[in-house]
Amino acid sequence: MHILEIPSFFMPYGGEFCLDQAKALKEQDHKVRILSNVQLSIKHDLDGYLSLPFGREEHVMDGITVIQSYQRGIPKVVKPNVNRWVKIVQSMFRKYVAKYGQPDVLHAHCAKWAGYAAMLISKEYGIPYVITEHLSPMSLKEEFGEDLSKAWQLPMLRKAYEEAAMVLPVSEELVEATACYYGEDYRWQAVSNVIDTTLFRYQERKPFGHRPFVFCCVANFEQRKGYEVLAEAFREVCLKNKQVRLHIAGQDTDSPECAELMAGLAGVKGYGRVSRKEVARLMYRSDALVLPSLSEVQPLVLLEAMSTGIPVIATESTPHSLRIKGGCHIVPIGDADALAEAMLDMCDHYEFDGRAISEAINRMASPEVIGEQLSEIFAEAQHHRP
Numbered sequence: 014m015h016i017l018e019i020p021s022f023f024m025p026y027g028g029e030f031c032l033d034q035a036k037a038l039k040e041q042d043h044k045v046r047i048l049s050n051v052q053l054s055i056k057h058d059l060d061g062y063l064s065l066p067f068g069r070e071e072h073v074m075d076g077i078t079v080i081q082s083y084q085r086g087i088p089k090v091v092k093p094n095v096n097r098w099v100k101i102v103q104s105m106f107r108k109y110v111a112k113y114g115q116p117d118v119l120h121a122h123c124a125k126w127a128g129y130a131a132m133l134i135s136k137e138y139g140i141p142y143v144i145t146e147h148l149s150p151m152s153l154k155e156e157f158g159e160d161l162s163k164a165w166q167l168p169m170l171r172k173a174y175e176e177a178a179m180v181l182p183v184s185e186e187l188v189e190a191t192a193c194y195y196g197e198d199y200r201w202q203a204v205s206n207v208i209d210t211t212l213f214r215y216q217e218r219k220p221f222g223h224r225p226f227v228f229c230c231v232a233n234f235e236q237r238k239g240y241e242v243l244a245e246a247f248r249e250v251c252l253k254n255k256q257v258r259l260h261i262a263g264q265d266t267d268s269p270e271c272a273e274l275m276a277g278l279a280g281v282k283g284y285g286r287v288s289r290k291e292v293a294r295l296m297y298r299s300d301a302l303v304l305p306s307l308s309e310v311q312p313l314v315l316l317e318a319m320s321t322g323i324p325v326i327a328t329e330s331t332p333h334s335l336r337i338k339g340g341c342h343i344v345p346i347g348d349a350d351a352l353a354e355a356m357l358d359m360c361d362h363y364e365f366d367g368r369a370i371s372e373a374i375n376r377m378a379s380p381e382v383i384g385e386q387l388s389e390i391f392a393e394a395q396h397h398r399p
Contacts, residue, residue: 014391015044017109017116019102019131021123023049023081024074025061029289030147030313031122033207035077037384047074048109050082050101052094069105080109092165095126102130103137115140118178118391123148124195125166128173135399141178143394145204150190151237151308157194167194174199178397179390183311184332204386205334206311210379212293213320215371221300225256225280226360229299231292231314232306234265239305239328244274245349246305250356251280257360259303262287262295296321301359306330307346315341320374322367326355334377340370 016038020031031047038045055062062085069082084101086094119134119142121127131142157164171194174180180201182188188201221227232238240261247259258280265271267285275281284295292314296302302318302325309330318325319340327335328346335341342359344351376382 014118014388014395015114015116016046016118016120016391017106018045018047019119019121019127020047020049021121021125021127023047023051023079025058025065026051028122030145030206032074032077033209033380034120034145034383034387036075037207037380038387039077040380041384041388043388045077046109046113047077047079048102048105049079050084050098050105052084052086052098054086054088056088080105095166098126099130099133102127103134106134110138118143118394120145120387120391124170124173124180128177129169132173132176135176139399141394141397141399142176143179143181143390144173144177145181145183146187146191147183147206147310149237149308149310150187150194153191153194161193164194170194171196176399178394181390184334186332187310202390203334204390205316205378205383206313207380207383208313208316208320208374208378209289210320210375212289213296213317215320215322215368216297217367218297218300218323221363225258226254226301226363227258227260227299228301228303228356229295229318230259230261230303230305231263231295231318232261232304232312233263233286234261234268234271237307238263239307239347240271240274242305242347242349242352243303244278246352246356247275247278247281249349249353251278253357254360257356258282260284260295260299262292292317293321296323299323300363301325301356303352303356304328304331305344305352311335316374316378319370320378322371324359324365324367324370326352326359337370337373339365340373 018035020028022028035045053062065083071080119131121131121144128144135142174195180199181204183206185203260282262284264286266283304327315325324340326342344355
């Protein structure tokens with residue numbers, strides 16, 4: 014099949030999941046490319062806003078051809094930015110067809126706004142499209158607000174869901190959690206994101222009888238990730254166990270704000286934003302991962318950590334498909350005392366089968382498994398004509 018991936022956001026603002034799925038599909042012998050228009054923010058990334066290319070370019074990332082455009086967003090004018098983003102994607106698609114021909118299937122990542130753009134392209138060219146949905150209910154609530162009758166975006170996004178050959182939420186829980194936004198009148202099948210099971214592979218850890226127990230947390234320093242809860246819990250942990258360390262990585266985990274939150278905790282080390290290879294190295298140096306998120310859809314770091322053979326402590330926002338027996342320990346959201354208790358218990362009772370946990374993740378989220386699932390879905394999608 015000829016498959017075109019259209020992400021709603023892409024590097025340098027995330028989007029690794031799109032590239033990973035493209036690589037998994039390529040391994041299934043499909044022709045796969047990525048068409049990406051990234052809206053840059055002058056407020057959050059002035060350097061990128063000024064320095065990234067102004068024209069469209071084509072380059073290769075990990076063996077996948079990426080047709081790339083960077084759009085300069087206009088601060089505080091959401092609707093014009095959205096309209097312009099969609100028009101740019103449509104224009105890029107016309108040029109793509111002229112060079113590569115029509116794809117058999119469009120694969121949009123998130124309805125907002127790649128799914129909507131895919132729907133418009135589908136109507137014009139008669140190409141079926143599939144939407145993989147990643148966005149969390151918390152992020153949607155922040156954008157749409159409490160009064161959904163005033164959210165001009167929702168009729169457009171609901172239509173994109175309804176017209177799709179298939180919607181692929183990355184967890185079953187996401188369907189019910191987003192029904193107030195997208196409705197329920199659409200076809201769906203839950204499909205996990207991909208993790209690189211070669212990079213995040215099983216590895217034995219050194220015994221920690223005579224060394225500190227090392228927790229890691231890999232998440233951007235933002236309210237939704239629960240760092241305030243983690244700081245409070247780790248203070249309690251340190252009072253009862255001096256031989257414990259916490260290494261944190263992700264955007265702004267090396268910021269003054271993060272340092273202030275963790276002040277007085279000698280066992281904490283912030284790495285800031287790191288590459289995926291560095292994330293893997295951090296996990297190999299750790300005994301467990303802790304993720305105190307207030308809201309999640311499918312946190313890949315949990316899959317990656319368990320794939321390397323270490324257990325994780327996460328909150329009730331974690332989908333049930335990731336709650337691997339013996340590998341994933343769940344605590345209530347926002348409960349620092351419960352989190353501290355779970356961390357201390359893990360230090361004292363470190364008994365689990367890391368290899369079995371790693372193998373379970375491989376069966377769920379390896380490139381081979383997800384590539385085969387998507388291939389079957391896309392083959393069926395070709396029978397769905399707009």
